[in-house]
Amino acid sequence: MPAASAAVTTPAELGGIAALGPEATTLLQRLDGIFESWGRQVDAVPMIMPPLLPVARLAALDYYRNFPHQAMVVAPLQLSGVDRSHEPSDTGFLPEALEPASLGLPSAACYGIYLHLAGQQLDAPMRVTVLGRCFRREDHYEDLRRLLGFHMREVVAIGPRDYVDDHLRQFTSRVRDFATRLDLPLQRVAATDPFYDRGGSRAVLAQLSPVKHEFVYEDLAIASTNIHRNFFGERCEITLAETGGPVFTSCVAFGLERWVSALTRRFGGWDEAHAALNAVEGITGALSGR
Template identity: 40%
Template sequence: MTATLTSAGLTWLPSGQAMLAGPLQQLFLECDTALAALAGDTGAEPAEHPVFLAVDDLERINYLASFPHLATFPVTLEESGLPAFAADPVDESGAVRLRGISPVRNVITPAACYHVYVQLRDQRIEGPRYLTFRNTCVRRETEYQPLRRQWSFRMREIVCLGSRAQVKAFLDRYRDLVSGLLIELGLEVSWQIATDPFFQPSRNPAYLAQRLNPTKHEAVFGGDLAIASVNLHEDHFGEAFSISTDEGPVSSGCVAFGLERWLYAITTRYGADPANWPDPVAAAGRVLERHR
């Protein structure tokens, strides 16, 4: 895959990151534009979020205990140790010699939607409320594959906050919209019940709860690659971040898209020649027109 897409603009880094240029970068932008257009169906508010999430905020949802294997941290050095570090910063293997690390108080964004709940913390809202955004997410993996499984990748999300009925209606509608877009693009997927990638899942009550009451469904391409997911959070984030309506903690749900995975799906289906690629923006327009 890497070799065949080099001419289309893919540069693969062994660290598990992809650089995009030329036609592949253009396809990335078109896919994101198409998904943002779907978000416009509800008038979702665009938002921009930072790179880091505070550990204190993630502790509200027990993230580090549930997903320690995925976390990547921004690390800085204590001022007092800088001269010694600068004198001998890298060891014989090419690894940085970390001495005197400052307290780590942030995590690099692992999922784009977490920022929304930090943003709306302690607020009372009139539901339903819809937001959409794109962020670079970072998740450590045991292995990396170009466009399929990366250390850093881009995620587009659409989030709904409101009553459980409003969130459920949002998720049902967006599953239909996403399915319609995938059909327009000629991408065959199967919708499958899924769980989040918990650490030691058999010991995690949240994993067991997802198995007993499925709240996550993924659009799986090629039998093993989730390119979109529809997620019902119930009032988990509303309660953790004190976001409420007149009836109590707000319910929430999100639709999430791994953008590099959409590139993988399209180029696997149509090949590396951009002349054969479909137009995601036009496809999204046709889907929205049918659902009006």
């Protein structure tokens, strides 16, 4: 039996679908262990979010208005009717063979958290960390750097404004320090992320005070920090007992396959990437949480 390759990517025409071999899997899991440990160090609650989310609930968050270019939806086969063979055409199942698409594939791991907390009043601010399978339709795909389906580790803060602002300051500093010690040159750049109605006052505010910053290696963002203000608190009716008002939220996100690609491109191979992480752990302690 031939040895499994490090990362097997399907032909480009299949659109960003990749299988990770043992080397890529081991490095991805190690990186996720590091980022997850950062969440544990700030008492983030570990959770697992659903792999699918209701389209109607995502629509209530303006998701399909703001991110139609990324959206992926799921529909079951239509079983009623006469002489249905339930066989796809060469390009897939046609619309008439499907029931309405009532479930969506999330493009970020944190959506499930806000929907899970909808309608609740929190006794105190909280942090949550999740590892999600995320999906984004893009105009092109490129090995592990840009995929249709990928893993995202997030650490989310939920509470008053100063709490979620401090969360981003802490993690901005942590990512910068980690990258410096790792000798991985990252640029922190302001980015656009239309959580808000593009034509409203929130959009103007987002332009004056950026809501998203990305950490970019070469030409690709591998991590980001995001402040959503009280958008999800209002839309999901999540309140804080201390104030009685909607919570503010912020998150830090790590695209794990992108980190795998960045480390192997930077250091030249799997052993070299692990050696670089070993050196960082020797300086900063057990960052992997092991």
